[in-house]
Amino acid sequence: MAATRFEVRFGGTGGQGLLLSGKMLADALASEGKNVAQSQTYEPTSRGGFCNADLVIANGEVDYPLPIAFDCLVLLDQLAIKPSWSRTKPNALVIADTRNCPDLPAGDYPCHHLPLSRTAIELGSERVTNIVALGALLELSGICKRASIERVLRASSPRSFLDLNLDALAAGYALAAPVAAAAS
Amino acid sequence: MNVVDKARVKPAAKLLSGNNACALGAVAAGCRFFAGYPITPSSEIAERLVTLLPQAGGVFIQMEDEISAMAAVVGASMGGAKAMTATSGPGFSLKQENIGYAAGAEIPCVIVNVMRGGPSTGMPTRPSQADVMQTRFGSHGDYPMIVLAPASVREIYSETIRAFDLAETCRTPVILLYDQVIAQSSETVALEPPTTPRAERKWATGPREEFKPFAVGPDGIPAMAKPGAGYRVHTTGLTHSETGFPSQDPETVNRNLGRLFSKLERHREQIDSWEAVQCDDADVVIVAIGISSRAARRAVEICRASGVRAGLFRPITLWPFPEAPLCAATKNARAVLVPELSIGQLRLEVERLLGRDKVEGLHQFSGEPITPAQIAARATALASEA
Amino acid sequence: MFTDAPNFDVRDYLRLEMMPHFLCPGCGHGIALRALLWALHDLAIDKDKLAIVSGIGCAGRLSAYIDANTFHTTHGRPLAFATGLALARPDLHVVVISGDGDCLAIGGNHLIHACRRNLKLTCLMLNNEIYGMTGGQVSPTTAETRLTTTTPLGNNEPSFDACALASAAGAGFVGREVTRHVPKLKELMKAGLEHPGFAFIEVLTDCTEVYGRKNELGSSPEMIMRQKSDMRPSAYRNTVDTPFHPTSLPTGILMQNDRPEYGAAYRRAAALAAAKGAKK
Incomplete structure (x- = not known):
């Protein structure tokens, strides 16, 4: 049978740092010996329009590098729902920002509506919403060790952003911890 | 996601896009000259090489158009540099004139064509595989072409290196052909620099008086006279004799054009x-x-x-x-x-x-x-x- | 033989095995070639370090006659080939030989950007106002009303002033001369060859066989005698700073400045970048 695949989409709008979250997660997963392929859709409207970073994670080689059906959907903007929903598995893990993504499709699926952007604003910058989301995703999915992502974050953050990024990651983990505990 | 096969990927693996792997492969292959023109979805190659090449003692230049970018690459290679350009469909069409020149005058160079939707301007950010025949037959007249078609980020790196090796070995242009998805998607890879020595051009040696720029030995590959080495030869896109000067003598034309094809056939083991x-x-x-x-x-x-x-x-x-x-x-x-x-x-x-x-x-x-x-x-x- | 060039023998710079050349009787291109070889001789430029890059057309064929590293490239592109060659090999002296069709029509974009870039190259544009090799079609410098095979009713397009174009595009050196004045042409070429940046030189030559015959301009000597008078009434009208006078076409060095040369500037910046990269 084909190698195990786990597909994640970070969906939102241009400028939210989705590709960066994807790259950090991919590098962290690679350090744990996994293979990752990341793709994005190039639209003329990428500034201010729908933007995505799609990760295909596999233990062995990633055969087909494009997503087929998402196991996990991280939504940072309402815009991302429409182009993503039909390609999301029925029991996929959905993490959505309460403020930018208030209206989620009806249905019985494991959804975590979390104040990702509000937490980032409270930390000092909405720009780290992507890192808060990354923390929440890792707490809820367990696809990567916290030490691995922290190592990547330390290596790739500009010095002036490092503390903020680490705080944002921790806040993301903390935000999702009660939910994760309740679920287990 | 429980089983982790640590042996398969080295710890230093990093997320890298196909176009970036191409730029890194080029430098590892010894590329020291790049001329290009901005075009989606190939521009990342130029944007990476603009930094990498000067650090390696090479030259990057953005030319005024696709045609001149191809011409500058051939010019740099005629001077002795391993040279490359990168483009996509509309630019690839414009480059055909000087790709044909490189094939006919036997000037080594590498051309990257990242396929996007066509015809014409088509779909700049969408993949296509509709340049398969153009890479083979895009320029006018009969000439052979080596086209490599990598399918992953890792393979783009290794095939870029092989493209330069084949270009130098066979004294011919080589096209690297891949699509927008392979170009702009990223994969986690640990690139290993090649351990084998790179192919270098066969330069003319020996007495100037006896040198004929298109006379060949059993491998069918003429030695190239490096400008400055004293040979002072003529290079032309006109059909030419072993002397390098224009000729329309049927027997000479037959022999020289026939050799263009047979030189690749003689290297099929390396090419295939x-x-x-x-x-x-x-x-x-x-x-x-x-x-x-x-x-x-x-x-x-x-x-x-x-x-x-x-x-x-x-x-x-x-x-x-x-x-x-x-x-x-x-x-x-x-x-x-x-x-x-x-x-x-x-x-x-x-x-x-x-x-x-x-x-x-x-x-x-x-x-x-x-x-x-x-x-x-x-x-x-x-x-x-x- | 010119008496004022006792040490110059044109045969030292020619590939004699390529003689006889293919130029028509009376063609001015041979005079331009001789002036170039004389200038190279005067400057003692090493033939081994000399690269001649030419395009397509009558002027493009001249490269094959010069005993140097010669490159006969594609139509309109010699400046682009030369740009790659000169950047890859700054030790070479690179001279481009082009024609009015090659340089201004199909290669016009490369000309303006070569001027703008100011890479050290010497570009000779041999302007005979016609596509001679293809049988005499109208070119961007054909004077108005002239007859060509593609303007049987007389040319009704205005023509380029190539020097004004090169100046406007930023060339560091712009000059014009006629084949009538060989020593002056040689001196202009020397100045161009010595200029540290991009040098554009327009050489007005005559196509007797095709253009002259069609327009009844007389024999080659007659065409040469008229070079500074009534030959090009429309070409330079209102396009150069100097008001047009039929009897005083501006020649010589028309413009020269010391704008930074592209290649040297690139190599300086690259060395800095390399040093920075090494520190990291």
Whole structure:
């Protein structure tokens, strides 16, 4: 049978740092010996329009590098729902920002509506919403060790952003911890 | 996601896009000159090399158009530099004039063509595989061409290096052909710099008086006179004799043009490259390149899991086409399926080799890649029909 | 033989095995070639370090006659080939030989950007106002009303002033001369060859066989005698700073400045970048 695949989409709008979250997660997963392929859709409207970073994670080689059906959907903007929903598995893990993504499709699926952007604003910058989301995703999915992502974050953050990024990651983990505990 | 096979990927693996891997491969191959013109979806190659080349003692220049970028690459190579350009469909069309010059005057160089939807301006950010025939026959007149078609980030790196080696060894332009998805998607890879020595150009040596710039030995490759080395030879796009000067003498023209083709045939062992996956017992063999071959690889797994014996044949060197390996890989197959992002270009070549009865196409030119499920469904249907 | 060039023998710079050349009787291109070889001789430029890059057309064929590293490239592109060659090999002296069709029509874009870039190259544009090799079609410098095979009723397009174009595009050196004045032409070429940046030189030559015959301009000597008078009434009208006078076409060095040369500037910046990269 084909190698195990786990597909994640970070969906939102241009400028939210989705590709960066994807790259950090991919590098962290690679350090744990996994293979990752990341793709994005190039639209003329990428500034201010729908933007995505799609990760295909596999233990062995990633055969087909494009997503087929998402196991996990991280939504940072309402815009991302429409182009993503039909390609999301029925029991996929959905993490959505309460403020930018208030209206989620009806249905019985494991959804975590979390104040990702509000937490980032409270930390000092909405720009780290992507890192808060990354923390929440890792707490809820367990696809990567916290030490691995922290190592990547330390290596790739500009010095002036490092503390903020680490705080944002921790806040993301903390935000999702009660939910994760309740679920287990 | 519980089993971690640590042996498969080195700890230093990092997410890297295909275009970035191409730039890194070029520098590792010894490329020291790049001339280009901005075009989606190939610009990342130029944007990476603008930094890498000066650090390696090389030159980067953005030219005024696609034509001059190709001309500057040939000019730099005539001066002795390993040189490259990168473009996409509309630019590739414009470059044909000087690609033909490089083929005729036997100037080594590497041209990257990242395929996007066409015709004309088409779909700049969507993949296509409809330049398969243009890479082979894009410029006027008869000339041979080496075209390499990598299908992953890692392979773009290694095939870029091989492209430079083949260009220098065979004294010919080499085209690196891949699609927008392979170019702009990223994969986690730990790139290993090549351990073998790189191919270097055969430079003219010996007394100047006796030197004939297009006289050859048994390998069919003329030694090139390096400007400044005292040979003072003439290079032209006109048909020429062994002296390098224009000639329309039928016998001379025949001999020289015939040699252009035979020099590649003599190096087929180095040029040919392909991958055959589970073809031996396959009822249906899928022939594909680039992103379609990645979908086909998964489709083979899907088919096999449901009891359909499918296999994949993937030309890595697209031109000259690996004829004998394809015939061998499809010997036992009852049907051959060619999924491609075009109306049927790769299929034409496969049909030429295997006949029309056996070959089916799965063609899509909407700008959407063909999915593993599409290929698996078609292969399954073919297996039951056959 | 010119008496004022006792040490110069044109045969030292020619590939004699290529003789006889293919130029028509009376063609001015041979005079331009002789002036170039004389200038190279005067400057003692090493033939081994000399690269001649030419395009397509009558002027493009001249490269094959010069005993140097010669490159006969594609139509309109010699400046682009030369740009790559000169950047890859700054030790070479690179001279481009082009024609009015090659340089201004099909290669016009490369000319303006070569001027703008100011890479050290010497570009000779041999202007005979016609596509001679293809049989005499109208070119961007054909004067108005002239007859060509593609303007049987007389040319009704205005023509380029190539020097004004090169100046406007930023060339560091712009000059013009006629084949009538060989020593002056040689001196202009020397100045161009010595200029540290991009040098554009327009050489007005005559196509007797095709253009002259069609327009009844007389024999080659007659055409040469008229070079500074009534030959090009429309070509330079209102396009140069100097008001047009039929009897005083501006020649010589028309413009020279010391704008930074592209190649040296690139190599300086690259060395800095490399040093920075090494520190990291």
